[in-house]
Amino acid sequence: MTPAARVQAAIEVLDAVIEAAKGEGAPADRIVAEYFRARRYAGSKDRRAVRELVYSVIRAIGPVPGNGRDAMLAFGRAEPANHHVLDLFDGSPHGPAPIEAGAIEAKPGLAPDWLVAALARSGVRGEAAQALMGRAPLDVRVNSLKADRGAIDLPEPGEHLAAPQGLRFSPGTRVEEWDAYREGLVEVQDHGSQLACLAAGVRPGETVIDLCAGAGGKSLALAAAMENSGRLIACDTDKRRLGNLAPRAGRAGAGLIEPLLLDPGREIEALADVAGKADLVLVDAPCSGTGTWRRKPEAKWRLTPRALEKYAALQDRLLDVAAQLVRPGGRIVFVTCSLLDEEGSKRIDGFLARHEGFEPRAVNLPLGTPRAEGTRLDPFHHGTDGFFVANCGSAC
């Protein structure tokens, strides 16, 4: 592909990303993959260049743009380093049509204005806000059920992280091709997610409920910290996601994990045998994902104030479910991968006001910035995805 054809391809992918952002469409990485599945003539260098350009444009444009061409033009004009893109609007075959006079409906920036304001109210502004659009490294957790960070032999050495089994590699490291990965010695897991699991402070023999386990990223870390001893129930309402857990647990040797599919609104019925008995309920709640924009920058275009309200309501409900599951003296650890107070401190303030029998407890982590009754991790200060973590103890 010529450089101009790559720009046109990126514009077409951006059109699809913008369309998907308006509904419940596919994420950008899947859209890029599908675009090239239908264009086998493109080589791997073309794919990489187009993908890189698409992501750079998404990162650079704040509000949802009118279309891909406008987004590309606004990106090209935003900084001298991007001006070369504008030269490629030269009308050459397969390239973008020449630039016509007229308004461009795309604006450089971090995110839609309402979201920038909500982040600022939550104390995320300036460099800390810009860092949300940075590029994420590749973090790995050594599975202590099978190996140890100090002794493991990997194809390349990783940087030791503050989480006890955490290693960092450069973005794009092909960890999935390593024998150590295939044999379950390592799992890909962001450092912030590893620290959130550490905050749960699980011990062997405990009864633990991972209420929103998804595909089990955190369940696997909890199982390792529990040394496969005790009870660990991994729940989710999404059959497909939860279905990915069993093979992962098998690979990791995490035999104690019990997957449990829940009906939304009827969680307590399915968990009746452990109600009031859990030492720990981890609520890794569904959220807007503002802390994961480094990996999914287009998420900023998907979020609406209404969707944020819905996430907050679901988070409140799941915390209330957790309160029924925990034993006297037990604890709830609440986690969201968001830096908005609406999905962090405000949820915990509300929970503590609704449940007098619970009190805030310390979040013991080697990294983090206190935020009201919880702790935050973020890309700028800690080099992690953005997380809010809080620990609520039930009175004995």
Ligand SMILES: C[S@@+](CC[C@H](N)C(=O)[O-])C[C@H]1O[C@@H](n2cnc3c(N)ncnc32)[C@H](O)[C@@H]1O
């Ligand atoms: C942030 S994700 C979990 C990520 C996962 N813990 C991990 O570490 O990979 C939130 C999960 O909550 C699930 N969920 C949504 N509503 C739920 C409910 N009522 N009960 C339990 N899980 C729910 C979603 O399906 C989603 O998988």
